[in-house]
Amino acid sequence: MIAPKSLWRFYLEWGTATLVPGSTVHGTGFIENLSGQPLFIEELYMDPEWLPHGLVCPVHRHIPMEWPVGTGSFLGTFSLEIPANVVGKQRLAVGLHTYGLERSHGYESWHDYGLITCQPASVLAITPTPVCRAFISRSIWEQDKPLLDPIVSRIAEWGFDCRTVGINVRAYDPQRPTPEILTEIQAADCLVAIATPRDPLVNQGLWTAPEWLHGEVGIGFGKEKPILVLHDERVRLGGLPAQFYHTSFDAWNLHALMPKLDAIMPLVRDWVQKKQSNEFWENLLKVAVIGAIGVAVFQSGVEHGRHDSD
Numbered sequence: 001m002i003a004p005k006s007l008w009r010f011y012l013e014w015g016t017a018t019l020v021p022g023s024t025v026h027g028t029g030f031i032e033n034l035s036g037q038p039l040f041i042e043e044l045y046m047d048p049e050w051l052p053h054g055l056v057c058p059v060h061r062h063i064p065m066e067w068p069v070g071t072g073s074f075l076g077t078f079s080l081e082i083p084a085n086v087v088g089k090q091r092l093a094v095g096l097h098t099y100g101l102e103r104s105h106g107y108e109s110w111h112d113y114g115l116i117t118c119q120p121a122s123v124l125a126i127t128p129t130p131v132c133r134a135f136i137s138r139s140i141w142e143q144d145k146p147l148l149d150p151i152v153s154r155i156a157e158w159g160f161d162c163r164t165v166g167i168n169v170r171a172y173d174p175q176r177p178t179p180e181i182l183t184e185i186q187a188a189d190c191l192v193a194i195a196t197p198r199d200p201l202v203n204q205g206l207w208t209a210p211e212w213l214h215g216e217v218g219i220g221f222g223k224e225k226p227i228l229v230l231h232d233e234r235v236r237l238g239g240l241p242a243q244f245y246h247t248s249f250d251a252w253n254l255h256a257l258m259p260k261l262d263a264i265m266p267l268v269r270d271w272v273q274k275k276q277s278n279e280f281w282e283n284l285l286k287v288a289v290i291g292a293i294g295v296a297v298f299q300s301g302v303e304h305g306r307h308d309s310d
Contacts, residue, residue, distance in 0.1 A: 088157035128159030
């Protein structure tokens with residue numbers, strides 16, 4: 001990252017290859033003097049996308065001009081706390097409050113260049129671990145991709161390897177994909193069904209969900225998988241999918257769904273991990289219990305300030 005005025009080049013290396021929500025990461029800063037003059041770095045400024053205000057880290061280091069170009073000086077170690085509800089690609093702006101020793105008419109004086117921001121900003125990839133495997137039951141119609149792909153991407157950011165037969169899993173016979181569907185659901189840690197409009201219901205102003213969604217939810221239920229259902233508010237959700245925890249979304253305001261997913265997906269991860277350790281889902285086969293868990297998820301979203309009413 002090269003600062004305006006080309007005074008220096010700054011490197012910030014994180015001590016871990018994987019950035020995880022709810023953790024504190026430590027970075028090491030190195031600076032290369034490009035100015036041809038001594039520099040003084042007063043402080044480092046970090047402005048993570050998830051914070052309303054940036055972080056100021058004292059530095060107070062002199063950077064002499066004698067270092068050859070291409071060699072860097074250790075600037076310091078810095079810590080960054082990642083909140084538990086932050087995932088995905090997050091922008092991190094970094095800057096250095098810089099002074100330069102200028103010579104004019106035989107006199108030397110320190111000139112305050114102010115805060116110089118690195119360009120471009122860093123991008124941090126934050127992913128929960130371990131990665132869980134999710135079967136995504138969704139439309140594979142090309143016209144539905146602009147709506148569904150952002151939803152699936154957000155789910156993936158919460159540490160899920162998302163699989164859909166016909167999207168990123170190839171069926172040997174596309175007209176008869178049942179064997180691959182069975183295999184993928186069996187291998188998945190959970191199932192997320194996304195119901196989008198398929199066929200209009202006469203005189204109701206509503207739509208049905210894709211037929212395959214009902215079948216895939218049924219397979220997931222039979223294999224005792226944790227199931228989450230997201231549905232377009234225009235879809236009349238009935239049958240088995242309606243018995244699981246579900247939340248609606250407005251296709252014209254998809255942005256409003258993302259906070260809901262940020263509240264729900266950590267709990268889905270918790271469901272998965274509990275099922276893996278003590279068969280937590282054994283008692284959720286009864287519809288009433290599944291409904292109670294849905295209420296618990298809803299309440300958790302409220303408690304964390306993430307609730308958007310359906």
